[in-house]
């Protein structure tokens with residue numbers, strides 16, 4: 001994984017130096033892998049976006065085909081440059097892919113001098129999938145503080161009972177979404193994680209959950 005990130009960075013540096021010399025490569029951030037796929041187990045990839053400027057007198061089509069000339073002998077499968085036309089703007093897009101799944105895209109058009117580079121390593125899992133362990137309750141009838149009752153919402157769990165304390169729930173298509181019950185706070189919204197409620201603080205509405213208290 002780190003090797004893929006370093007290889008991508010090296011190739012981007014070479015490409016940027018060649019096509020847009022003088023660009024500030026200190027701005028090429030490729031330090032940490034980010035989550036690329038939120039399905040379990042999470043998949044990570046290195047990715048970077050960089051903007052360079054074409055030297056004066058060099059056309060966009062020329063830059064795009066030189067990118068192909070440089071990447072092709074280095075083992076990249078090249079697609080393009082393809083022309084994308086949006087009104088009067090003509091953009092050349094070159095995509096390159098390595099057998100390991102790393103991708104680079106170079107995008108530039110004659111309407112301005114920008115050359116946009118983007119690169120991404122394939123998304124890889126960093127660990128084996130693990131089955132989620134539902135947490136143990138923080139309070140049980142045996143461990144209640146005197147004068148308290150088990151929280152009617154979570155029944156002593158303390159953690160949010162919608163998500164089990166993860167703050168998210170599995171969902172499609174992204175793989176995860178924020179837990180609506182706790183809003184990502186992870187704890188039960190009623191007892192704030194304590195698992196129990198003081199009887200003297202219960203509202204008349206909350207008391208209806210505890211018919212035994214009014215007997």
Ligand SMILES: [Zn+2]
Pocket residue numbers: 160161162163164165166167168179180181182183184185186187
């Ligand atoms: Zn939740």
Ligand SMILES: [Zn+2]
Pocket residue numbers: 151152153154155156157158188189190191192193194195196
């Ligand atoms: Zn609760």
